[in-house]
Amino acid sequence: MEDAPLRALIVDDEPVARRAVTMALTNEGFLCETAIDGNEAIYKVRDQNFDLVVTDLLMPNKHGHALAVDILSESTHRPLIVIHSNVDEPRLTKDLILRGVDDIIYKPTNYFAFAAKMKGLVCRRKRMVDEGSSPNSTNSNEFSAGALVHGAPVANSAAISLDEFDKRLGEISHILPVSNSALELLKCVRATQCDLRLVNQIVSNDAVLTAELLRLANSHAYNRTGRQFRELNEAIAHVGTKRLGDIAVAVCTLESMTDLVLPWLDKDLARRRSLATNLAIEAIFRNKTDTPHYDAVSFCALMHHLRHFVVATAYAPLYESLVAKCQTTSRSLNSLESETFPRQPAVATAIVLSHWGVPNELLLPLQYADLTFRSIATLPRTIKSSVLLMKSVVFFAEMALGNWMPWELIDFPSSQLLREINIHNPQAIIEEIRGRLESIREASCDAIADATAAIQKPNSSIPYYCWEKQDFDFLSEIISLIGVDVHHVEDVKQARNGKILVNCLHSSTSPPIAEWSLNAKEGWCMMCDQRPTDDWLPVGTTIPLPSSFRALEQAMERVLSI
Incomplete structure (x- = not known):
């Protein structure tokens, strides 16, 4: 690894x-x-x-x-x-x-x-x-690793050493005992010659896996024919061996956390995201399953939303304090994790999955899951496309659901990045996933499938100006999902009651800040790619993205209250 x-x-x-x-x-x-x-x-x-x-x-x-x-x-x-x-x-x-x-x-x-x-x-x-001899660390303000595990405050990000951290990850394989059958199934379906009889035998020997596969094959997400599958071999053929191993590991990993004491964990949201991610994989890779790295991308996309849970299990009290800090500071959990742990959660999850026997070639994209889209753009070409595909699958699933926890990072790709992976109509993908989720919700009483119920109806409106047009305006869509209706205008001078939201994200040219400053009011809100400096508006609110969902909500609340 x-x-x-x-x-x-x-x-x-x-x-x-x-x-x-x-x-x-x-x-x-x-x-x-x-x-x-x-x-x-x-x-x-x-x-x-x-x-x-x-x-x-x-x-x-x-x-x-x-x-x-x-x-x-x-x-x-x-x-x-x-x-x-x-x-x-x-x-x-x-x-x-x-x-x-x-x-x-x-x-x-x-x-x-x-x-x-x-x-x-x-x-x-x-x-x-x-080796424990950092030339830049002192012992005066460091807590022991044991104290941190039991909830002591984080005084120094180096307080959890890499050796101690990796040792805890090794123990996670016992704390989160994923089904051996799921791992055997993953290896079996990835073999050059997949033995369907062996696949059937592995699944039938595990009651939980059998029940889950039959439920999946008969769910509205995978079965729109109305036909009920009662025989295991028919269910396997219907779902398809290509995806069976990925789904089995993802489902079993999530189910192994059912009894964990993680008060901040929304398991229903995790299940909804797993469902939406499956639909996103289908939408993006339809008739393209021979795409290079398809297996790794689909597997890592399904594991993406579980990456926080591994570290959270090893350091549960500390993680609770990080989530609480997110609530009071509006910082993203990603930024606090980077300060606190010597490895990113995605890398830690990949290490644990490797301990479980998941082949390393399946795990490469997952190691980069905590990077922003802007950082992914700078990756070497040999790995960039697979990481970008994985993050895009996850992003489209999130957009279709319209659900974010307050501490989650809001980050989205530019049109240029999406075109690099041959995604030219993001709106069609999002609408397809939403349509599938809605049909599942209508046909099922299962609250897990009720994805659209959480999407807020806009109760306020604000003029919205986009400095540089994109193939699809993700920001206006996200703002609408948090309850603010954006009214598109052609010029910043069309601000209403001194209020306007200005989108300067992913711009190839610099906006005319000096000119805008002549008319700017306190009710102006500018979204930009970097930390605001003296070059941005002297009045109003400037929000750098990526940012936490709560920070974005608070920015909208401030602007609308002026």
């Missing part, structure tokens, strides 16, 4: 330099993000975990020296900091090194040697941390 990729942030106002460093580090296996100045960079460092920050010195808004000082003073689990500059000033160099900067590289640069050196420095530092 491979570790999560190394993550780097490249900060430089020169596009050529940013691109050169990004390409060199990507070739060494880094997952790279970029920032054009210190203001944008410090937001990203506070919001995400990076292994390496490479920054220029001379930049507008906030220069590299100030950025380095901020990171050194604020971050308890700080990245490696490397200055990459053409400013060769001995006093400045001495000051930076004394403050704790790890290295200074002067331009012009041999980028291949530079990237190799960075990889070596980061790997050495990680090895030191794994």
Whole structure:
């Protein structure tokens, strides 16, 4: 099982330099993000975990020296900091090194040697941390891992060591005993020559799996003919062996959590999402099941919404405190998990599934499930498409349901990203999934299938302007789902009663902020791709996305109350 990729942030106002460093580090296996100045960079460092920050010195808004000082003073689990500059000033160099900067590289640069050196420095530092001798940690404010497990506050993200964390993951295979039959079934249906008699035997030997398969084959999600299947072999043939193993593992994993004490866990929502995800897989891959990585994408999409539960089981009291903190701060659970645990929940889940015997080639996309769509866009081409497909399947299922927990991250792909995976009509996919869910709801008394009941009817309205048109406007759809009707206008000057919602997401050109500022009012709300800086509106509300669902709700409440 491979570790999560190394993550780097490249900060430089020169596009050529940013691109050169990004390409060199990507070739060494880094997952790279970029920032054009210190203001944008410090937001990203506070919001995400990076292994390496490479920054220029001379930049507008906030220069590299100030950025380095901020990171050194604020971050308890700080990245490696490397200055990459053409400013060769001995006093400045001495000051930076004394403050704790790890290295200074002067331009012009041999980028291949530079990237190799960075990889070596980061790997050495990680090895030191794994061995318990981090050069940047102190013992004065760290809690023991045992104390954290029993609910002590999180004082230092390194308090849970990687060794201790991985040891707990090893124990999860006993805490969450997924059915051996489900795992045997997964291996059997993935064999080059699938033996249908063996499939039938595996299922029939497990009463729970048999009951679940018969229920599934006769459900309105998989059976719109009205014919009832009573024979196991007929049910297997109807569902199809291609999906049978994935569904069995996902269902058994969820059912194994039935008796767990996780007060914040909405099992009904998890089941609805599992159903919607199955429908999304069908809609996106119809007649395309020979697509490369189809097996891995469909399996990981079904496991995606269960990724939080694995870590939550190992650290239940601590996880409860994180969820409570989300409620009071409106931060996303993803951001708090990144600060608290040495591995992302998706990586942890992949490790546990590997312990259970799930083949590693099925797990590759899942390891990247906690990345934003913007980060996925920077992945190497060899893995980008499978990760993007998995995240898109999950996203379309969420959009069709219209249900989010307050702490969940609202993030959606650009039209350009969707076109890369041959999705050209997102609206048709969402409407198909919703239609299937609605027909299931009407034909079934099962509350789990009642997906559309939770979608709010708009009770307020606001003018809505989109700076750059997309193939499908996901933001306006999400705003409508939380109870606000958006009235599309052609210009920001069409604000009503001093209120307007402006969508600047996924823009290829910069909006005319200076011009807009002349007319901006307190009731203006701007949605953007990054943390608001002085470049954004001087009045009103600016919301960077991705953001938690609750933060988005609160932004709408503030604007509508003005």
